[in-house]
Amino acid sequence: RFVEPGIARCEAPPSLRNQLVLSANNQQFICEDKPPQTVLAKCDACVSSPCEHGGRCVAGVRRSFTCECASGYHGERCQYEIDACYGHPCLNNATCKVLQEGRFSCLCAKGFEGDRCETNIDDCIGNECKNGALCIDLVNDYQCVCNAGYTGTDCGKKIDYCSKEYNPCGNGATCLKSDISEYSCICSTGFTGRNCTENIDDCRTNLCQNSAICRDGINAYTCECVNGHSGRFCEIPPISNALYPQTSPCEYHECENGYCFQPNKDSKDYVCQCSTGYYGAKCEKLQAIGFQDASAYVALEPWTAEPEGNLTVTITTEAKVGVIAYYGDDAHIAAELYEGRVKVSFYVGNYPASLIYSFETVNDGIDHRLELLIKGKSLTMRVDNNQARTIVNDGRVERFSLASKQNLHLGGVPELVGRKAISSFHLKDVSSFKGCISNVHLNGEAINLLNAVTRHQVTAGCVGIVDPCRAHKCQHGSCSPKATTDVPYTCTCEPGWSGRFCTERERRCVKEKFRDYHENQGCRSARPIKNAVCRGFCGQECCRPTKVKQRRIKLLCPNGRRRTVVVDIIRKCDCSADQCPA
Known part of the structure; x- marks a missing residue:
């Protein structure tokens, strides 16, 4: 009080x-x-109608307010339109100008040039780096990368390697100065290498038996037994037991990705209980894949998108960035997350590429259905069952073919593909997707992800349940999980607030x-x-x-x-x- x-x-x-x-x-x-606006604003921060483009102003405490933007706008005061410049396609603090049909142009800041102001002026011309140092060009500056044995801004100072500041000898080794190699290390027991950073492999001469796995330690090793063996060196044989009785129908089952069980003890048939992400009578098909590793991706056969094609996936994530799908060479379609929205770059021959962003944010940890339809020079995007939106890559070129020898990548791209996609401005960020991609359909046909060309650092199925309250929208209240089809949580509002997301003042x-x-x-x-x-x-x-x-x-x-x-x-x-x- x-x-x-x-x-x-x-x-x-x-x-x-x-x-x-x-x-x-x-x-x-x-x-x-009539009191001035400055006085009225002390009682109602919304009195001056600060929200633009039809945004709804919600007064907060201590003269604060928030704006609930109308569809298609964003920003603290809903002052920005979600257009071709929304994703900041111009680099190095350049100014982006919206043209038409998802197009844009870039006005470069001083010191940069290029279509997207991506080229920096070379400041290494006439540099003062010494002792053969490598000059690295920066923005309006440069950096000297010194050769071994030298330090300093211009690499003019010789290093004393055995000093406390630079001692390279690891794991308790002793550093000795040397006129020949500048320093040498006397290693502690169990380590080797010039800097004593390599653990000697003690498994090279081990006594592990019966196909046991040897795990190297520091100046020691342990034996990891298999097939029921035990003992320090896995020398003790196992006690035999049968997984199924001889009369069980599961003795010879065909369940591929799951486990077999007998519905009842008198049944002569079996049922396959599929592991997470698999389906089919024999669990022979995979429909969901989890992405957590930084280099994860899935490669499918090249996509036939001529004369038209469609891609539909279900995505579940809490990340703000990540590749969803990428296909093509010069002509391309690239879908990725940007600030939690779906960004799509589409190019079939008319420069620059056309861009579109979803009005909806999809990084709330619940399932979202993404549909991409290609027809001629146009691309239509729909998120969930919301309004579909279309862009056209129009121009003098009739249409480049989207047919490519490259694979269709989901959830990420290989390193070399990613480098080219970044340098060509097809993707803004090649970080792998974090979450789950499921129910993939190409041209209306469900895709069995077991038939993928490559599944790199991914997991079958999507393990774990995402807490729906981790990305809740309760502004003035607390979140409680709840099983619904639209919003999987409810908001318990603080006193004085009401509404679905506690945004309305009572x-x-x-x-x-x-x-x-x-x-x-x-x-x-x-x-x-x-x-x-x-x-x-x-x-x-x-x-x-x-x-x-x-x-x-x-x-x-x-x-x-x-x-x-x-x-x-x-x-x-x-x-x-x-x-x-x-």
């Missing part, structure tokens, strides 16, 4: 300006003129009691008195006293005199349009 300590001063009306609030004559608190006007001395023109009451203030939110109305009782209070003045004043004691508060500022 906040109690005014007596230092606040009046700003209006003019007759009370700069007077202490608690000592000013309350009968003079009458504003005849009309609420309460009386806050306090007990304090009353002061007026330097005189003060002999003892504290009980009073109250009205606080809350009433929308277009005011939170004000609706029932007041007047009380005569005796005041003691510094000169010894006594005064009596009439004080309004607030009894009830409510929302009211009476006496609100005009």
Whole structure:
């Protein structure tokens, strides 16, 4: 609870300006003129309509506000349109200008050039790097990369390798200065190499038996037994046991990616229970793949997208960036995450490539269906069942063929493909997808991911349940998981807030009691008195006293005199349009 300590001063009306609030004559608190916006904004931060392009303003606490943007806009005040410049395609602080049909142009900052201002002026011309150092060009600067044995900004200082600052000998080794090789290391037991950083492989001469796996340690090793063997060297044989009785139908089953079980003890048939991500009578098909490794990707056979084609996938992620799909050489289609939205680059011969961004964010940890339809020079994107949007890569060129000898990549790309995609501005970020990609369809046909050309550093199925509250939208409340098809959580709003995501202020006007001395023109009451203030939110109305009782209070003045004043004691508060500022 906040109690005014007596230092606040009046700003209006003019007759009370700069007077202490608690000592000013309350009968003079009458504003005849319309209060300025700066005063009104103290009560309602939304009074100046700060949200642009039809955005909805939601007042917060302490003169703060948030803007709920209309579809197609973003930014703190909804001041930016989601257009071809949304993904900042121009590099090095260049200015992006929207043209038409998903096109843009770049105005370069000083020191850069190129279509996307990607080329930096070479500052290494006339550099001062010494002792054969390599010069690295920076932005309006350069850096000297020193040869072995030298340091300093210009590589002019010779290194003392055995000093505490540079000692390269690891794992407790002793460093000795050398005139021939500048230094040498005397290694501790179990290590070797010039800097004693290599652990000697003690498994080269081990005593592990019965196909056991030898695990190297430091100056030691351990034997990891298999097939039921035990003992220090896995020399003790196992005790035999049968996994299934001889009469079980699971003795000879055809379950490929799961396990076999007998529905009941008298059944002569078996059922395949598929592992996560697999389906089919024999669990022979894979429909879901998990991506967690930084180099993960899946490569499929080249995609036939002539004269038209469509790609549909379900994605689940909490990441802001990551490759979704990439296909093509010069002509291409590239889908990736950018700031949690789906970004698609589409090029079939008319430079520059056309760009489109989803209005929806998809990094909330729940499933989202992404559809991409190619027809001629146009590409249509739809996220979930929302409105479809189309871009056209139009120009003088009729159309390059999208047919490519390259594979269709999902969730990431190989290193060499990624380098070319970045240098050609097909992808903004080649980081691998983090999450789950499932239900892949090409031209309407479901794809069995077991038939992929390559599955690199991925897992079959999507293990683990994402906490739906990790990316919740409850602005003024707490999140609770809930099984629904649209939003898998509910918001429990804080007092004074309501709505699906607790974004709507409730009309609420309460009386806050306090007990304090009353002061007026330097005189003060002999003892504290009980009073109250009205606080809350009433929308277009005011939170004000609706029932007041007047009380005569005796005041003691510094000169010894006594005064009596009439004080309004607030009894009830409510929302009211009476006496609100005009």
